[in-house]
Amino acid sequence: MAEEMTGGCQCGRIRYRATVDDDEAYLCHCRMCQRATGGVSIAFKSIAKTRVAWEREPDLYRSSPIAERGFCSTCGTPLTFWFPDAPHMDLTVGSFDDPWRFKPTSHSGSESWHRDWLDTSPLPASRTDENPNVVRRWMDKVGKLPD
Template identity: 75%
Template sequence: MAEEMRGGCQCGRVRYTATVHDDEAYLCHCRMCQRATGGVSIAFKNVKKADVRWEREPERYASSPIARRGFCYQCGTPLTFEFPDSENMDLTVGSFDAPDRFRPVHHFGVESMHEQWLDTTGLTRYRTDENPNVVKRWMDKVGKLPD
């Protein structure tokens, strides 16, 4: 079923509405995505370019001779990956207002996958509000914890 979903960058300067037709997403582990995000992988939702409406277009960087990446120059949030000659594009799952709507269905770029980062279920977990130093910083600056 088609559903309109909103998203955007961390500072709110770049916002979009995308029509999504399912809950399928994927994790990319390629070295280019690792370098572009500073992470070990990135979660993407593939959509038709025609199904994305931008309130403000992101800046785009030609990250290779065959692809470009959309981002907000103000806060640095990675927003897209796309081949200019394709009718599809990827939106970063984390940039959606409701990223929990999606589920990973496959891995891509597995030649660069870091297996030790995939199953972290046995690691100790900490909530933001359990760290008094972080809580104090947020409370002193804005009077509340972030969403």
């Protein structure tokens, strides 16, 4: 079932609306994505370019001879990956305002994955609001924790 979803960068300068048909997403582990994000992988939602409307177009970086990446030059948020000649693009799952609906259904770039980072669920976990150093800093600066 099609649903309109919104998203954008961390600072709010770049915003989009996307019509999403399903919950499928994927993780890319290729070295280019690792370098572009500084992470071991990135979560993407593939979507037809015609189903994305930008309030403000992302800044573009020609990351290779065959692809471009959209990002915000103010806050640095990675937003997209696409081949200019393809009808689909990838939006970063984390840039959606409500990313919780998406489920990973596949991996790409598995030649570069870090196997130890694939399932970290057994590791100890803590919430941001349980870290007194982080809470104090947020409360001192803005009087509340971030959304």
